[in-house]
Amino acid sequence: MTNPVLELKEITTKVNQGTNQELTILKNISLKVNKGDYITIIGTNGSGKSTLFNVISGLMQVSVGKIYLNGEDITNLKEENRSKFLSRVFQDPKLGTAPRMTVAENLLLALKRGEKRNFLPRNLKNYFPQFIQLTKSMHNGLENRLNSPTEVLSGGQRQALSFLMAIIKKPDILLLDEHTAALDPKTSATLMNETDNQISRGHLTALMITHKLEDALKFGNYLLVLNQGKIKFIFSKEEKKKLTVNELEKFLI
Amino acid sequence: MNMIVSAIGQGLLWALLGLGLYLTFRILNFADMTVEGTFPLGAAVAVTSITQGVSPILATLLAGIIGVIAGLVTGLLYTKGKIPSLLAGILVMTAIYSINLRIMGKSNISLFGKANLFVSKFLNSLPKYFDSVFIGFLFILIFTLFVNFSLNTNFGQAFIATGDNPQMAKSLGIKTDRMIILGLMISNGLVGICGALIAQNNGYADINMGIGTIVIALASIIIGEVIFKNLTLNQRLIAVTLGSIIYRLLLLLVLQLGFNTNDLNLLSAIVLAICMMLPQLENKFNLKKAFLKGVKKHD
Numbered sequence: 432m433t434n435p436v437l438e439l440k441e442i443t444t445k446v447n448q449g450t451n452q453e454l455t456i457l458k459n460i461s462l463k464v465n466k467g468d469y470i471t472i473i474g475t476n477g478s479g480k481s482t483l484f485n486v487i488s489g490l491m492q493v494s495v496g497k498i499y500l501n502g503e504d505i506t507n508l509k510e511e512n513r514s515k516f517l518s519r520v521f522q523d524p525k526l527g528t529a530p531r532m533t534v535a536e537n538l539l540l541a542l543k544r545g546e547k548r549n550f551l552p553r554n555l556k557n558y559f560p561q562f563i564q565l566t567k568s569m570h571n572g573l574e575n576r577l578n579s580p581t582e583v584l585s586g587g588q589r590q591a592l593s594f595l596m597a598i599i600k601k602p603d604i605l606l607l608d609e610h611t612a613a614l615d616p617k618t619s620a621t622l623m624n625e626t627d628n629q630i631s632r633g634h635l636t637a638l639m640i641t642h643k644l645e646d647a648l649k650f651g652n653y654l655l656v657l658n659q660g661k662i663k664f665i666f667s668k669e670e671k672k673k674l675t676v677n678e679l680e681k682f683l684i
Numbered sequence: 685m686n687m688i689v690s691a692i693g694q695g696l697l698w699a700l701l702g703l704g705l706y707l708t709f710r711i712l713n714f715a716d717m718t719v720e721g722t723f724p725l726g727a728a729v730a731v732t733s734i735t736q737g738v739s740p741i742l743a744t745l746l747a748g749i750i751g752v753i754a755g756l757v758t759g760l761l762y763t764k765g766k767i768p769s770l771l772a773g774i775l776v777m778t779a780i781y782s783i784n785l786r787i788m789g790k791s792n793i794s795l796f797g798k799a800n801l802f803v804s805k806f807l808n809s810l811p812k813y814f815d816s817v818f819i820g821f822l823f824i825l826i827f828t829l830f831v832n833f834s835l836n837t838n839f840g841q842a843f844i845a846t847g848d849n850p851q852m853a854k855s856l857g858i859k860t861d862r863m864i865i866l867g868l869m870i871s872n873g874l875v876g877i878c879g880a881l882i883a884q885n886n887g888y889a890d891i892n893m894g895i896g897t898i899v900i901a902l903a904s905i906i907i908g909e910v911i912f913k914n915l916t917l918n919q920r921l922i923a924v925t926l927g928s929i930i931y932r933l934l935l936l937l938v939l940q941l942g943f944n945t946n947d948l949n950l951l952s953a954i955v956l957a958i959c960m961m962l963p964q965l966e967n968k969f970n971l972k973k974a975f976l977k978g979v980k981k982h983d
């Protein structure tokens with residue numbers, strides 16, 4: 432039996448510890464993610480979904496519990512160092528890209544995710560064929576904007592770029608935090624389908640937070656329901672198939 | 685004519701200060717007050733070591749190295765000590781004041797009769813003030829090329845990303861603390877060298893010569909931006925030097941109007957304030973035009 436790619440063991444996170452504002456966000460969370468898993472996560476606002484991702488990516492320290500990557504304890508590994516094997520698309524489109532840098536520059540930064548940044552010329556032009564091919568897969572005109580600063584892109588283009596940046600160098604774990612939430616229904620659906628394509632084509636291991644119950648049912652091989660910092664339900668692919676959106680809604684609360 | 689050449693020379697010499705602050709203020713989004721200390725520190729180190737018999741080139745280099753150290757201290761206070769950026773800079777700037785007095789032993793040292801970068805057979809054969817144009821151009825050229833090359837490396841791109849979106853930078857594995865510290869070091873190194881150049885050009889170092897340097901640096905950056913819009917990063921670096929020269933020409937103009945050199949800091953502040961308000965004033969102006977158009981009667 433091989434180790435799971437990612438394992439959370441009895442994770443609890445507290446913020447503002449020792450003050451009267453102390454708050455326990457995640458409560459005793461245990462989770463195993465195996466290679467090739469594509470897990471969708473749902474839960475009401477404030478249930479701790481983003482916090483779960485913050486803990487996995489190292490943005491936030493755990494108070495109790497352990498995190499393992501391929502069997503190795505990474506609980507105290509810094510965010511910068513976890514980036515070698517982990518990539519992430521943030522909920523907020525502004526967080527995912529460097530606004531004054533161009534699309535191509537952002538992609539190059541992401542291509543070197545987790546690597547040492549050397550003092551050699553970046554040779555941006557050499558990467559254009561690769562970048563054009565990659566951006567074309569998004570079908571939103573991004574390939575014509577490679578030299579534009581990302582601040583002038585539309586929200587949909589920006590999130591599509593953030594997604595490409597997260598997968599341009601294959602991560603062991605991909606975290607998607609409502610990456611289509613800020614987009615209009617059509618753009619959102621396109622990006623969601625493309626996400627699914629890329630994940631299955633690249634055999635990626637992914638966790639995806641969403642508020643759209645249809646998407647949570649449609650995609651992935653597991654569905655996780657988070658409630659007040661606890662994992663309330665886990666549905667397998669087979670159980671998911673039998674569920675309807677209406678039924679799932681009842682499990683949320 | 686002489687006055688204009690002199691102003692251009694001053695602009696080129698002071699441009700190094702603008703280039704240094706560009707790295708922190710514009711690229712890292714870090715308002716670094718340290719430079720108000722590093723500038724006279726560079727001057728004090730250079731002038732004192734020259735009077736001790738050190739060669740002017742070496743003395744200038746030494747000023748740069750001491751500047752790098754000052755930047756390192758600010759960087760450590762900010763990243764490791766978690767002191768807010770403005771305060772970290774002010775702390776180091778204040779500390780440097782005492783250090784400068786220690787180095788110089790008094791509040792003013794003259795270089796009179798001593799060797800310096802501006803004393804050489806070749807430079808003295810040039811027409812008046814062309815020595816500062818020559819030296820200023822040489823230094824700003826070398827360092828602009830250096831900064832330009834650096835920013836276009838993989839390292840430089842990570843540096844820019846750190847200032848542009850620190851959270852993204854971290855999530856891509858960029859060690860942002862290290863980038864900020866290095867940026868402050870290089871920036872203050874350049875400012876230290878600038879102080880050394882200005883002191884040698886003036887022929888003295890003075891304990892109070894740092895007052896207002898941050899305003900001068902910002903003025904050259906912002907004048908460059910206001911005049912030349914929509915530039916690439918490489919062009920922006922050059923615009924800092926042009927901004928610095930234009931700033932000196934502006935000062936020349938107002939001095940001609942009857943102000944004297946004691947008013948310089950006031951004038952600098954006013955010039956900077958106007959430049960910073962320009963984009964907003966322009967918007968207001970356009971708004972007004974649009975408004976007038978809107979209320980005009982159809983005919």
Ligand SMILES: Nc1ncnc2c1ncn2[C@@H]1O[C@H](COP(=O)(O)OP(=O)(O)OP(=O)(O)O)[C@@H](O)[C@H]1O
Nearest residue numbers: 446454456474475476477478479480481482483522
């Ligand atoms: N650093 C923090 N300090 C204090 N409280 C925090 C912090 N981070 C998160 N919280 C709180 O923890 C709870 C969970 O937040 P989290 O962002 O994980 O929710 P979420 O499930 O992602 O919600 P949403 O669907 O709105 O994105 C919220 O009540 C939030 O206010």
Ligand SMILES: [Mg+2]
Nearest residue numbers: 480481482522
């Ligand atoms: Mg969230």
